[in-house]
Every structure is written in C-alpha cells, then in structure tokens.
Amino acid sequence: MTTEVVILAAGQGTRMRSKLPKVLHQVAGKPMVAHVIESAKQIGADVIHVVIGHGADQVKANIQDADINWVVQEKQLGTGHAVAQALPTINDDSVVLVAYGDVPLVANQTLSSLVSAASDDTLSLLTVHLDIPAGYGRIVREAGSIKAIVEQKDANAAQLEITEVNTGILAVSAKKLKQWLPTLSANNAQGEYYLTDIIALAVADGMQVLAQHPETTMEVEGANNRQQVAALERFYQLQQAQRLMSEGATLADPQRIDIRGNLTIGQDIFIDINCVFVGDVSIADDVTIGPNCVIENSTIGQGSVIKANSVLENAIVGEACDIGPFARLRPGTVLSNKAKIGNFVETKKATIGEGSKVNHLSYIGDSNIGKGANIGAGTITCNYDGVNKSVTTIGDGAFIGSNTALVAPVSVGKNATIAAGSIITANVADEQLGVARGKQRNIDGWKRPSKK
Numbered sequence: 001m002t003t004e005v006v007i008l009a010a011g012q013g014t015r016m017r018s019k020l021p022k023v024l025h026q027v028a029g030k031p032m033v034a035h036v037i038e039s040a041k042q043i044g045a046d047v048i049h050v051v052i053g054h055g056a057d058q059v060k061a062n063i064q065d066a067d068i069n070w071v072v073q074e075k076q077l078g079t080g081h082a083v084a085q086a087l088p089t090i091n092d093d094s095v096v097l098v099a100y101g102d103v104p105l106v107a108n109q110t111l112s113s114l115v116s117a118a119s120d121d122t123l124s125l126l127t128v129h130l131d132i133p134a135g136y137g138r139i140v141r142e143a144g145s146i147k148a149i150v151e152q153k154d155a156n157a158a159q160l161e162i163t164e165v166n167t168g169i170l171a172v173s174a175k176k177l178k179q180w181l182p183t184l185s186a187n188n189a190q191g192e193y194y195l196t197d198i199i200a201l202a203v204a205d206g207m208q209v210l211a212q213h214p215e216t217t218m219e220v221e222g223a224n225n226r227q228q229v230a231a232l233e234r235f236y237q238l239q240q241a242q243r244l245m246s247e248g249a250t251l252a253d254p255q256r257i258d259i260r261g262n263l264t265i266g267q268d269i270f271i272d273i274n275c276v277f278v279g280d281v282s283i284a285d286d287v288t289i290g291p292n293c294v295i296e297n298s299t300i301g302q303g304s305v306i307k308a309n310s311v312l313e314n315a316i317v318g319e320a321c322d323i324g325p326f327a328r329l330r331p332g333t334v335l336s337n338k339a340k341i342g343n344f345v346e347t348k349k350a351t352i353g354e355g356s357k358v359n360h361l362s363y364i365g366d367s368n369i370g371k372g373a374n375i376g377a378g379t380i381t382c383n384y385d386g387v388n389k390s391v392t393t394i395g396d397g398a399f400i401g402s403n404t405a406l407v408a409p410v411s412v413g414k415n416a417t418i419a420a421g422s423i424i425t426a427n428v429a430d431e432q433l434g435v436a437r438g439k440q441r442n443i444d445g446w447k448r449p450s451k452k
C-alpha cells in the first residue's frame with residue numbers, strides 16, 4: 001500500500017496576531033508546515049497533500065515545493081471537511097496519514113508507526129494522557145476499547161473527566177475514508193464536520209481502533225500563539241543539543257545553542273554559549289567554537305579554533321585554522337590548513353593559503369593568497385572601483401606591511417615585501433620590495449597655528 005499524507009493548514013490562527021498565516025511562523029528557522037512536509041518525506045510518503053485556506057497564496061508562495069498537491073479549502077467547515085477536500089485525488093489503495101501544519105515536531109518514528117499499524121481493518125490513532133485535558137477531544141473507551149472521540153464542547157460531565165485525549169493525528173485506509181467522510185454531519189456544538197466522528201463509524205464497521213502514544217507529549221503540541229511557538233522552539237533546540245552531546249560535542253550550556261538547519265559534527269567538539277548554526281554546517285573532530293559565533297552554510301576542518309563573536313557565511317575552513325575573535329568570513333572564503341584570520345578582519349571570495357596570517361583589522365576580498373604569507377594590520381584589498389570587482393593575488397611567503405592598500409587588479413609575487421603604508425597600484429614581482437608612499441620630511445621649529 002502507498003502512503004498519502006494530508007496536512008491540514010487552512011485555519012486562520014487569529015491568536016498569532018499576525019499578517020503571516022500561522023503555519024508559516026517558524027520553528028528553527030523554518031515554517032512550521034515545512035517541518036511537517038519534511039517529516040512526511042522522511043517517512044516515505046508517496047503523495048503529500050496540503051490543505052490550505054487562510055493565506056493560501058502566501059503559504060504556497062513561501063513553501064514552493066513541486067512535490068506537493070495543494071488543496072484549497074475555501075471555507076473552514078471543520079477537520080472532516082478539510083480532509084474531504086483532498087479525497088478526490090487520493091488513491092483508494094493507500095493509507096492516509098492526517099497531520100497538522102501547526103504541529104511541527106512529531107517524531108518520524110511516531111508517524112511511521114501509526115502508518116504501519118493502519119490497514120483495511122485497523123485505524124490507528126495517536127493519543128496522549130494529560131493531567132489537564134481541557135480543550136481536547138476525549139477518547140471514549142468501553143471495556144478498554146476505543147469507541148468514539150467526543151469533542152470538549154459536546155462532552156458530558158463524565159466524558160470531561162477523561163484524561164486520554166486526541167492529538168488529531170491518525171492513519172486510516174483511504175477506501176474507508178471515502179466511505180465515511182461524505183456521511184459526516186455538522187450537527188454538533190460547533191456546527192463543524194468533525195474528522196473525529198470517523199472513529200465511531202470505524203467501530204460501527206467492525207474495525208479495530210488502536211491507540212498509539214508518542215514518546216513525549218511535547219512532540220504533539222501545536223502552536224496557536226507566539227508563546228507556544230517559542231515553547232516548541234525551545235523543545236526542538238534542546239533535542240538538538242541532546243543529539244550533539246550524544247554524538248560527541250561538549251556544550252557549555254545545552255540551553256544556549258540554536259540550530260536552524262542541519263549541523264553535522266565529529267567528536268570532541270566544544271561549543272561555548274550562544275552560538276547559532278544556520279543551514280548546512282559541518283564541523284570536524286576537535287574543533288572549538290567560542291561564545292556568540294554565528295556559522296552559516298560552512299565547513300570547519302579538524303582542530304580549528306573559532307574564537308568569540310565570529311561570523312562565518314558560506315566559508316570553508318581547513319584544519320587547525322585559527323579564527324577570531326571578531327572575525328567575519330563572508331561567502332567564498334576558503335582557508336587552507338593552519339591559516340589565521342584575526343580580530344576585525346573581513347574576508348570575501350578569498351582563498352588563503354596554508355599557514356598564512358591576516359591577523360588584524362583587514363579587508364581581503366576577491367583575493368588569492370599563497371602559503372605562508374603575512375598580511376599586516378590594516379591591509380585593504382581595494383577590489384571595487386565603483387563598477388567592477390577586481391582580483392588581488394599575493395604569492396607564497398609575501399609580507400604585506402601594515403596599512404597597505406592593494407588596488408586591484410594587482411599582484412604581489414612570491415616572497416615579495418610591501419612597505420608599510422603603501423598604496424600598491426602596480427604589480428610587484430617575486431622577491432621585490434614595493435614601496436609606494438610619500439617620503440617623510442622633518443621640519444625644525446614648526447609652529448602650530450594659533451587662534452586669531
């Protein structure tokens with residue numbers, strides 16, 4: 001049987017108080033509904049339907065995923081009505097998993113186990129036990145077997161005492177759904193077509209309704225307001241922190257790390273507080289990362305040290321490099337092994353050869369620097385004339401004196417030396433000294449101007 005996932009995402013989300021549809025609010029830098037779509041893919045869904053309504057165009061435009069069958073529910077007449085909108089495109093021989101765009105963190109294991117349990121004679125339902133069940137649909141059992149779900153607003157006093165509640169997530173045969181959904185009525189306290197009414201229909205059909213439970217109740221929490229989004233964010237981040245520690249990272253504080261994307265790590269890594277990892281970041285063994293670093297779509301080689309307050313974006317860092325504090329590596333920065341980028345240095349589209357050092361207060365852009373070069377404090381590559389970008393090339397072993405401006409396109413040869421304070425506009429050959437600065441004059445008895 002194939003698996004089709006129906007993700008409900010048509011609701012308004014008034015309590016978010018936002019122009020943005022609720023399901024586009026982000027957890028870990030990604031819209032909530034995108035988390036659900038990713039989970040559906042990870043459990044091997046053959047088709048993914050997303051039911052949209054409020055802000056439908058915005059949701060579609062933001063998610064831009066060619067694999068999705070978008071289903072528009074013009075009016076939000078209830079969860080049963082929402083699923084029914086997807087029915088015409090659902091294959092009879094599939095199992096349908098119903099999920100929610102505002103419940104983003106259900107574990108893949110939880111979802112796939114529901115799907116595996118569903119068949120033509122079994123409906124599987126995800127339930128949890130809550131101390132305070134208020135607001136949720138209650139699971140009505142007789143002699144231990146599930147008989148129905150009754151919504152809070154329709155429940156009698158005895159049913160309100162039930163602490164086993166419906167998470168809303170379930171898996172069921174498509175054939176059965178197609179039988180039941182057209183027969184739902186909206187004759188209830190909310191005047192809605194309840195998906196939950198299919199439980200009693202399944203029981204009436206002689207099917208078995210099996211409850212499963214998630215590993216933690218946080219998994220099945222949804223977000224109706226920004227406080228709940230924040231709670232999900234913290235839950236997600238703590239899970240990531242736990243994973244990193246079990247993979248071999250020491251975290252100065254597991255509560256103070258944020259991962260917005262995929263962070264893959266080696267062993268014996270140390271990460272200090274308040275670091276943010278964005279997109280695809282990979283960190284090899286024995287790397288140390290100081291506090292307050294932001295690292296986006298970058299690779300860090302074994303044994304490198306990134307000191308406090310450094311920002312890396314689309315950078316490749318070799319082994320045993322030394323970066324920061326306060327370094328900024330912009331896109332296209334490639335550091336060979338043992339390179340050093342010190343404080344207040346900005347690099348962009350720059351390759352820095354093995355063991356080369358740019359230690360203080362520099363801008364290195366559109367540059368290729370060889371091995372063992374030393375770039376003095378305050379060196380600037382002038383890569384932009386206001387219209388075009390040009391390249392600076394610096395050979396192995398070159399020594400660039402402090403406060404040099406290298407006006408690109410320009411090249412400095414191997415083992416060449418540039419005198420401090422030079423403005424280099426012409427190429428300097430291997431082994432040469434380039435000096436380009438005004439000659440110093442010392443004037444005796446100089447009088448400073450006085451006030452008239």
Ligand code: UD1
Pocket residue numbers: 008009010011012051073075076077078079080081082100101102135136137138149151165166167168193194195196222
């Ligand atoms: C639903 C369940 C309830 C369960 C609870 C868990 C029903 C009738 N009740 O109640 O048993 O305990 O979830 O949170 O299913 N949606 C649509 N279109 C609609 C209606 C809803 O897309 O016409 C979406 C909403 O955007 C939301 C989700 O479905 O994401 C749940 O709808 P909501 O109205 O919040 O259901 P609950 O009252 O919470």
Ligand code: CA
Pocket residue numbers: 222
């Ligand atoms: Ca709800």
